[in-house]
Amino acid sequence: MSLSFKVLAATLLLGASALASAANDGQAWANQLLDSDPQFRQTWQDVVQKEERLPEWVMNLSGDAQQMHAVTEDGDQYLVGPLCETAQSCQQQRLILAFSFDKKHAYAMLVEVPAGLPADKSPTRHANYRFLGKPDPGMQAMLQEQLRKDPNWY
Template identity: 40%
Template sequence: MIAAWLAIASSAVSAAEAVDLRTLLANEEFRRSWQQLMQAEERLPEWIINLDGQSFPMQALEADGKRYLFGKLCEPERCSGERLFVLVDWDKDQAHALYVRLPEAMPADRAPSRYATLRWLGEPDALLQQVLQEQLAQEADWY
């Protein structure tokens, strides 16, 4: 278990919140990392490949002494049904993601966590998987 999540510094958090995944694509290092990640994956929706879903402000995180940027994106037509959680190392040269899909006809009274399909992108290690799962668990509609 990760001992603690720490906000890096208020200026770093403010800077991270000024961007989202779509605007981060303007960064050459991140764009290269994202393209490498997508080349290694198959059968992904275009909104993930191009990061053109509904995007949310990024957060600066620290885990196990390393700094990361965390961002999320969702499918524009089904934001509650398809989400992407992305963890980027601070230098933006490596990205990992968790693609979460829920069945289309899932009843509202069912726990999404029991019916979701999780797909790891970029082969994150156990620590990074845990970081991404903890971010998913913080979603208001995830139980």
């Protein structure tokens, strides 16, 4: 009886382990990075510590995020993705974030559109762009390109 119980327990543990592996399939989300690895947290803190008047959701990378993806810039690989305070606030304020694969560098572009901008006005022409992490011109262009890929950005 105890042998079959051990077999059953082992089977259940293996099944649970397989489910956990499937749930953690390497997908990254900007709002989960700081809790996923202390190196992400340290690198981001280094970026924002000298910045002034950043929203709390930017400081903590909390809010509504989409899945991040790999992008190559100047031969280096980055994990890139958007973050907003809420899904509803994305048209007015969003962050495009890029972390190097080695987790040693982070860059971001905070995009803010004036509140009450009429629907017939292009947010691209009226937005303020603030770069974080001192990105070079190539990195700035890559962050801007990521924003242009959003079908709701024109």
